[in-house]
Amino acid sequence: MYKKKVFFNQSLKDLNTFAVDVTAKKIIFVKTIKSLINISKICKVSNIPYIILGEGSNVLFLENYRGIVIINRIKGIKIVEKKNSWLLYVFSGEKLHDLVKFTLNLGIFGLENLALIPGCIGSAAIQNIGAYGLEFKDICEYVDVLSLKNNITTRINKKFCKFSYRNSIFKNQYNYENAIIGVGIKLSKTWNPTIFSSLENYIKPKDITAHKIFNIICTIRTKKLPNPKKIGNAGSFFKNPIIKKEQAQKLINLYNIPNYPQKNGLVKISGGWLIEHYQFKNIQIGDATIHKRQRLILINKKNATSKEIIKLAKIIHACIFKKFNILLEPEIDFIGPKGKIKSSDIFKLKIF
Ligand code: FAD
Ligand code: EPU
Numbered sequence: 001m002y003k004k005k006v007f008f009n010q011s012l013k014d015l016n017t018f019a020v021d022v023t024a025k026k027i028i029f030v031k032t033i034k035s036l037i038n039i040s041k042i043c044k045v046s047n048i049p050y051i052i053l054g055e056g057s058n059v060l061f062l063e064n065y066r067g068i069v070i071i072n073r074i075k076g077i078k079i080v081e082k083k084n085s086w087l088l089y090v091f092s093g094e095k096l097h098d099l100v101k102f103t104l105n106l107g108i109f110g111l112e113n114l115a116l117i118p119g120c121i122g123s124a125a126i127q128n129i130g131a132y133g134l135e136f137k138d139i140c141e142y143v144d145v146l147s148l149k150n151n152i153t154t155r156i157n158k159k160f161c162k163f164s165y166r167n168s169i170f171k172n173q174y175n176y177e178n179a180i181i182g183v184g185i186k187l188s189k190t191w192n193p194t195i196f197s198s199l200e201n202y203i204k205p206k207d208i209t210a211h212k213i214f215n216i217i218c219t220i221r222t223k224k225l226p227n228p229k230k231i232g233n234a235g236s237f238f239k240n241p242i243i244k245k246e247q248a249q250k251l252i253n254l255y256n257i258p259n260y261p262q263k264n265g266l267v268k269i270s271g272g273w274l275i276e277h278y279q280f281k282n283i284q285i286g287d288a289t290i291h292k293r294q295r296l297i298l299i300n301k302k303n304a305t306s307k308e309i310i311k312l313a314k315i316i317h318a319c320i321f322k323k324f325n326i327l328l329e330p331e332i333d334f335i336g337p338k339g340k341i342k343s344s345d346i347f348k349l350k351i352f
Helices: 031-044 095-105 121-126 210-226 245-254 272-278 308-326
Strands: 023-030 050-053 058-059 065-072 076-079 084-093 140-147 153-159 178-188 232-236 259-261 267-269 289-292 298-301 333-337 339-341
Touching: 023 031, 023 178, 031 050, 031 065, 031 140, 031 178, 058 308, 084 121, 095 210, 095 245, 095 259, 121 178, 245 259, 245 267, 267 272, 272 308, 298 308
Parallel strands: 023 065, 050 065, 058 333
Antiparallel strands: 076 084, 084 178, 140 153, 140 178, 232 298, 259 267, 289 298, 333 339
């Protein structure tokens, strides 16, 4: 059992891509399921809070974490060939971009649109990551979840994961009683490219290959998005709002706002456009500001504190509501001193 006196504060600055300078009582890298079970057991017996992180690319620590941060490095990829498809089992600590490159090099296609998204494959399931027309749900077969209460692993078929835009059953869990330990992925042997809106600006349809899509997406992302190794950020801070058709139509009549009708009749509109067209003039709170090429992304220019980032986010949130009557919903997870907390505790998310 860990005694309180063996704890000392360790920096999390390099383990969260926002590069916020906070500490944890202890940071432990785990490479096996067995050590994950052992550490969680010790934490429970000693009444010490713990959280699990992948690459820390979708979190904002609000203050120093008063427990153990477990960094998931449980790795491994198994591939089974079927007549018409490839079945992959990927342990949750594998990096997504490495998996995309690995499969491409083997001539297994279908993940290329997810190139350069930071983070681990286990976390990809949590918010059903997506980019350039492809979401995790489109390739996922199931998610293996280990209960840290009874050490039993349950295979959750994708039908029961409730995947939707940046959401799933996992996103709404606020304790760490369940750990994602692996995911099942199915990729067809007949490659069916996922075409995204600006692809034709880069390549003629007849020349499309999976490698070319991969390269084009890497080029677009490198130009547009801040590199977290150089500028702290966690990708889109807010989601693109999904609103009722009537409200969207009013906005479309007033402004030339990018909009994407959804299958359920609602309309997704560009949150980046809303922020850009509010025209915050060089707004900066301490070292926290808005990224110039992608306004959904908040950046830490150097030494921003989480208080400054939250203050900036609250100003954006309030201004967008005032001007467009839309409540932006955060995409990232907020980690308080004892664990993940609801974004509704920080931002007002419903009008009524
Ligand atoms: P973390 O930030 O480490 O964790 C996220 C949450 O999951 C936390 O609550 C954590 O406690 C929990 N968690 C992590 N691992 C486990 C586990 N094994 N079991 C249980 N809970 C766990 N996202 C997109 O969808 N599309 C994009 O295009 C995109 N682009 C990005 C670009 C940049 C520059 C950055 C910085 C981020 C971007 N993101 C994007 C967001 C981010 O990359 C994804 O959300 C990614 O899946 C996070 O992975 P991670 O391993 O870093 O998760
Ligand atoms: N736009 C603006 N200003 C901006 C940003 C966007 O006007 O600052 C408008 C433009 O018209 C642009 C359109 O919105 O053409 C779409 O922009 P972009 O392709 O950059 O996509 P996004 O909707 O802003 C989403 C995801 C990204 C993902 C990209 C590419 C969310 C919250 N974000 O951004 O994911 O990489 O699409 O598919 O859905 C993330 O989740 O962290 C993330 C970076």
